[in-house]
Structures are given as C-alpha cells and as structure tokens.
Amino acid sequence: MSRYHRHIVLDEIGQAGQDKISKAKVLVVGAGGLGCPALQYLTAAGIGTIGIIDFDTVEESNLQRQILFGTSSIGINKAIAATKRLEDLNPTINSIAYPEKLTPKNALSLFEDYDIIVDGTDNFSARYLINDAAILTNKPVVYGAIYKFEGQVSVFNYQNGPSYRCLFATPPKEGSVPNCSEIGVLGVLPGIIGTMQANEVLKMVLGFDTVLSGKLFCFNAMTSETITLKIAKSVAEIEKVRSLKEQFSNQSFASYCKFPVAEISVEEAIKLGNNQFIDVRELGEKPTIELPNCIQIPLHTLEHELAQIDSEKNKMLFCKTGIRSKTAVEILQKHNQHNCYSLIGGAETILAHQKLELK
Amino acid sequence: MNLKIKYFGVLAEITNCSEETIAYTKGSVSDVLMLLFEKYPTLKETDFQVAQDLEIVSKDTLLLESEIALLPPFSGG
Structure with missing residues (x-):
C-alpha cells in the first residue's frame, strides 16, 4: 500500500x-x-x-x-x-x-x-x-x-x-x-x-x-x-x-482547583520586605493605617483594580480581622498573581505592631 | 561551594528567575530547601521534586557541588 x-x-x-x-x-x-x-x-x-x-x-x-x-x-x-x-x-x-x-x-x-x-x-x-x-x-x-x-x-x-x-x-x-x-x-x-x-x-x-x-x-x-x-x-x-x-x-479522584491561601504575621511580612500592602476594607473603616507602599482597594472592587497591583512585590493583603483578605488573596491568585499573603490579625495587629515600634 | 539551581514552571515565577547560583556549605536537599523557603516563603506552599545532576533525588540526598533543578508537576494539556 x-x-x-x-x-x-x-x-x-x-x-x-x-x-x-x-x-x-x-x-x-x-x-x-x-x-x-x-x-x-x-x-x-x-x-x-x-x-x-x-x-x-x-x-x-x-x-x-x-x-x-x-x-x-x-x-x-x-x-x-x-x-x-x-x-x-x-x-x-x-x-x-x-x-x-x-x-x-x-x-x-x-x-x-x-x-x-x-x-x-x-x-x-x-x-x-x-x-x-x-x-x-x-x-x-x-x-x-x-x-x-x-x-x-x-x-x-x-x-x-x-x-x-x-x-x-x-x-x-x-x-x-x-x-x-x-x-x-x-x-x-x-x-x-x-x-x-x-x-x-x-x-x-x-x-x-x-x-x-x-x-x-x-x-x-x-x-x-x-x-x-x-x-x-x-x-x-x-x-x-x-x-x-x-x-x-x-474511589474519588477529586479535582484540585482551589489555591491555598498563604497567611503571614506582620513581623514576618516586614522581615520579608519588598512589600505592597493592600487594604481591602471599605473606605473609611477604622482604624486608619498609615504605611509606606500601602494602597486601599475595597474587596468588592479588587477585580477591577488589578492594574494597581505590583506583580514585582510581595502583596500583603489585610482587612479588619484577616477574613476578607483571604478572599482577596484567592482573587489575586485567580488572576495569576504570585507571592500574595493574607496578614494574620488584620489592621489591629498592624496598628499594635506600629505602636510597639514607636516605643 | 556554589550550587546552581534551576526553576521550572510556576517556581520560576515565584522566584522571579529561571536559574540562580547560591553559596552553600554542605548538607542535604532538605537543608538547601530550608534556605530557599526563607528566601521565597511561597515555595513552601508549592509541590515540586528535586533533581541533582539530572536525576530526581529524595529530600535526604546529600548535595555535592552540582546543579539542582526544582520541578513542579504540570497538569495542562
């Protein structure tokens, strides 16, 4: 043939x-x-x-x-x-x-x-x-x-x-x-x-x-x-x-689609350096956090504000307690951002850390 | 001694480089991974295998002055 x-x-x-x-x-x-x-x-x-x-x-x-x-x-x-x-x-x-x-x-x-x-x-x-x-x-x-x-x-x-x-x-x-x-x-x-x-x-x-x-x-x-x-x-x-x-x-061969969320303490985050802090709380939520390299993007607008995310930096996301920030990490990971962390304890912990540093 | 490390797939994105050379005294694969986890905390959350001089090795393998490669699983098709 x-x-x-x-x-x-x-x-x-x-x-x-x-x-x-x-x-x-x-x-x-x-x-x-x-x-x-x-x-x-x-x-x-x-x-x-x-x-x-x-x-x-x-x-x-x-x-x-x-x-x-x-x-x-x-x-x-x-x-x-x-x-x-x-x-x-x-x-x-x-x-x-x-x-x-x-x-x-x-x-x-x-x-x-x-x-x-x-x-x-x-x-x-x-x-x-x-x-x-x-x-x-x-x-x-x-x-x-x-x-x-x-x-x-x-x-x-x-x-x-x-x-x-x-x-x-x-x-x-x-x-x-x-x-x-x-x-x-x-x-x-x-x-x-x-x-x-x-x-x-x-x-x-x-x-x-x-x-x-x-x-x-x-x-x-x-x-x-x-x-x-x-x-x-x-x-x-x-x-x-x-x-x-x-x-x-x-047997179940379950699917593996979800990303794990990395959590980090304020101390570890500062030690790591090269950070972009992202406050995902609603505008006006207390306490006010003043940090260099910190931007505020409320969680519900995060997907529309990806241009503000610095992919070269470690993204430290925080909210009031550390729950919304976990969702925020998942959102960024979905958009292929690496090195994203949820700050344990949220804004209060950052404030406490800042007070300690000032003493 | 110097250890050349190659990163594949998502690992190259986490470390922001496809290869680098690090100064290293001596020890096992686990020891060098500890160093890398400190440098790149996200690595700890990631699954990968380690090859030394083109051979996949276990975590307790002693590292010689060599080239190692960190290889994540790929699933795309």
Missing part, C-alpha cells in the same frame, strides 16, 4: 513494522491540545484501532491549538468531531469515539481493550486516575503535560518501569498548581508535546528499545532548551495502588 511507503522503506520499520502498527490499539484520553496532534499522527501512521474519550465540546478558543477542529466543529463533542476528521485522514483504520468522561467506573474495562494509553488530559484528577487504572490493567501510559511555555513527556508503567506516582506520589496540595483556570498556553507547545507522545507510542509499538521510560523529558518553548531527568521506580507507590484494586471503582 502506497499510503505507508515512507514507513516501509525505513530499515527500522519495514513491512513487518507497519504490520505491527496496523495491529496496535491505542486509547487517547482527551482530544484537546495534546490529544489532537497525537491523534493526527497516530491515525496517519496507521494505528489499527484508535479510541478517543472526551466529554467536552469544541469551543472557539480551542481552535488556536486543537488542530483537528475547524469553525464548523464548534459545539460538537470533541471525541466525535475528532473521529470525523480522522476518518477522512485515514479511512483504513478503526477510530472509536467515547463521548463521555473517564471515571473510576469505566476506566478499567476501557483500558482492557487497548495496548497503550495516551494521557492528553488537562487536570490532576484525570492524570492520577489514568495512572492508577493503567497500573491495575498493566498498560503503559504516554504522559504529556504543559504549563505556559513548558512541557513534559514520559512513558510510565512500561515494562516494569516507574509510574507517574513514582515521580509525584500524590496530587499537589489542593490548588497549589493553577490547572483549572485558563492560564494561557502558546498554541504550538501542545503541538510539539502531543507529537512527541505519538512518537513514544510508535516506538513502543515497533519494539524499539529507546522508549522514554524512567525518564522525564522537559522542553521550554521560550528558550528552546531541553532537559531529561532520570526517574527511579518506587515499588511502594505502585504496590499501594495495586492494594486498592477492590475499592478502585468507588
């Missing part, structure tokens, strides 16, 4: 290799920024059976990077829209759409039907679910993840190699990594990382001994720098997952 001629003429692949590709069954979880390019190359390469699971629908803001979709796909389920495009790209393969969410209830039986799982999801709960289900069904996972201009790729659970939990044992503290809000991403980055995931799939299918197992590849699209880190296997982490097999389908 002339479709795969450029594969077959490679000594490393040949007709025998192409036959392996056409017998392979690959499940791609998430047809988004990573899933789209991976699916495109896997389909073009002739992977015999490709499953696509995604519950989401195509939005206009996806089109900047999710290259299987066009304007006419907006509003359509991603798994279904992707299958339509892929059937045209390569009608000789079998592509199956699952327009649903991957859950602890359906993951194990779905994974059983495939040889390799591609993780193209965009949140930690899905990533830990995929990792654990892959351990229980003994399937390798091609992991890819991105953050702004940076990407990571690895192959987990391959030929007794390490799993995602050997690298990051547990999901991060609730919300410590901004994954749920739209933080922005350079469109071409998931293209690069997703394509590398397709590359790892093909290497496994073809039996190459150069699979990215036990290694984490990191790429920076801004600097074009790459770095590959070695990951050791943690038998204990993998056994822990195996031991929970019976409870697996009832």
